[in-house]
Amino acid sequence: LKPRQYTTCLPTPLLSPPNPACPLESDGRFWSPTPWCPTPSDGYESGPPDCIFTTPHIRNQGLSVITFPPLAAALVSPALDDSLVPPSFRRYNSSAEKWKIAPLSNRGLGLVATGSFKQHETVMVGFPVLIVRLEFINGDRYSMKNKRKMLDVAVGNLPEETRRQVEGLARSNPSNEKDWIVDVLRTNGFGIEIAGEGHLALFLEGSRVNHNCRPNAFWRWVPSKLAMEVVALRGIGKGEEVAHSYAPLGYTHEQRKAVLQPWGFQCQCALCSAPARERDVADARRDRILEVYQTLSKAADLNSVERVDQLVNEALVLIEKEELQPQLVEYYAHFARAYIEINELKKAREFIQKADKMWLLYGGEEHENVDGMLELWNLLKEAELEAEDD
Numbered sequence: 348l349k350p351r352q353y354t355t356c357l358p359t360p361l362l363s364p365p366n367p368a369c370p371l372e373s374d375g376r377f378w379s380p381t382p383w384c385p386t387p388s389d390g391y392e393s394g395p396p397d398c399i400f401t402t403p404h405i406r407n408q409g410l411s412v413i414t415f416p417p418l419a420a421a422l423v424s425p426a427l428d429d430s431l432v433p434p435s436f437r438r439y440n441s442s443a444e445k446w447k448i449a450p451l452s453n454r455g456l457g458l459v460a461t462g463s464f465k466q467h468e469t470v471m472v473g474f475p476v477l478i479v480r481l482e483f484i485n486g487d488r489y490s491m492k493n494k495r496k497m498l499d500v501a502v503g504n505l506p507e508e509t510r511r512q513v514e515g516l517a518r519s520n521p522s523n524e525k526d527w528i529v530d531v532l533r534t535n536g537f538g539i540e541i542a543g544e545g546h547l548a549l550f551l552e553g554s555r556v557n558h559n560c561r562p563n564a565f566w567r568w569v570p571s572k573l574a575m576e577v578v579a580l581r582g583i584g585k586g587e588e589v590a591h592s593y594a595p596l597g598y599t600h601e602q603r604k605a606v607l608q609p610w611g612f613q614c615q616c617a618l619c620s621a622p623a624r625e626r627d628v629a630d631a632r633r634d635r636i637l638e639v640y641q642t643l644s645k646a647a648d649l650n651s652v653e654r655v656d657q658l659v660n661e662a663l664v665l666i667e668k669e670e671l672q673p674q675l676v677e678y679y680a681h682f683a684r685a686y687i688e689i690n691e692l693k694k695a696r697e698f699i700q701k702a703d704k705m706w707l708l709y710g711g712e713e714h715e716n717v718d719g720m721l722e723l724w725n726l727l728k729e730a731e732l733e734a735e736d737d
């Protein structure tokens with residue numbers, strides 16, 4: 348690997364609008380040691396190199412990032428400014444935390460509530476210690492050997508205690524398994540976006556949260572704080588395990604098995620361990636929810652307010668029974684579109700308002716679907732104007 352000290356400004360094609368600041372001149376003092384930018388194997392012309400950036404003290408644990416320089420520059424402020432992070436996002440009082448990481452039967456360590464949580468209460472806030480551009484891992488700009496070397500440097504730059512904890516996430520002894528860190532990232536990394544580019548983020552405690560096909564929690568990414576929140580989906584009692592779903596919600600047993608396969612474990616959650624008859628009931632409901640969704644996509648063909656009402660109510664009941672509430676984000680918007688199609692604009696408006704609320708709850712204040720919601724409001728506005736003209 349040829350190190351390349353990266354000191355000149357790059358074009359910033361990945362940021363929109365382009366970041367006017369020269370990436371390393373503006374944040375060179377922030378990263379330590381000096382960022383290291385090995386030349387990709389297929390030559391520098393094909394775009395900026397991925398560089399290793401480390402800030403060893405941030406959030407008391409340090410952070411290493413492997414990404415393009417403009418994207419690292421985009422992280423520096425405000426996300427990585429500790430003084431701009433509100434108290435609720437600082438781990439300033441660990442005795443206030445109502446959780447612990449504890450061993451569980453069949454699934455290693457996991458997150459356990461040591462107090463009770465109300466529905467939608469934040470259970471845990473976590474900050475990443477390693478962020479790696481997804482295409483750096485999955486693409487072939489760098490050979491496997493060079494990827495390994497760069498990841499080793501990124502982890503090696505972290506403070507000793509953090510490094511030890513990252514190594515503790517490995518399934519086998521890191522000294523015997525050369526690709527351990529790639530495996531840790533693939534099995535524990537959370538997908539996040541930085542300026543629209545996919546990255547994998549590794550959290551020390553967040554990585555211990557197990558999967559459940561009928562989860563009692565979900566996770567929410569807060570880009571401006573560079574934080575992950577684990578939020579209670581329903582009330583959670585003291586002593587209960589807190590788990591979220593690694594798979595998209597609403598899948599049937601077989602679909603979940605296929606999606607979970609890359610994680611390399613057999614799901615032991617209550618739903619997967621339930622008698623086949625019980626699982627079949629859940630599968631049938633999940634299939635039916637999807638069927639209703641598809642039928643509502645052609646609401647104009649139904650041409651009946653009663654029929655649309657019936658289908659909407661049926662889906663709502665099934666979603667509740669299957670505890671798939673986060674799916675309402677999408678379903679409320681879908682119901683609104685169906686009502687617009689059949690000119691039931693009052694009902695459409697109610698569902699758009701509900702979808703807006705759901706996005707804030709499940710996607711957070713900084714959710715990415717602002718444009719999607721705006722489009723829906725505009726669709727309604729057009730329909731309302733047309734209705735006035737008639």
Ligand SMILES: C[S@@+](CC[C@H](N)C(=O)[O-])C[C@H]1O[C@@H](n2cnc3c(N)ncnc32)[C@H](O)[C@@H]1O
Pocket residue numbers: 453454455456457516534535554555556557558559610611612613614615616
């Ligand atoms: C992201 S880690 C979660 C923390 C892990 N239990 C530990 O001890 O570090 C994912 C791993 O946890 C285990 N796991 C998570 N959810 C599980 C489940 N529902 N059933 C069985 N194993 C599970 C699997 O070994 C999986 O590869």
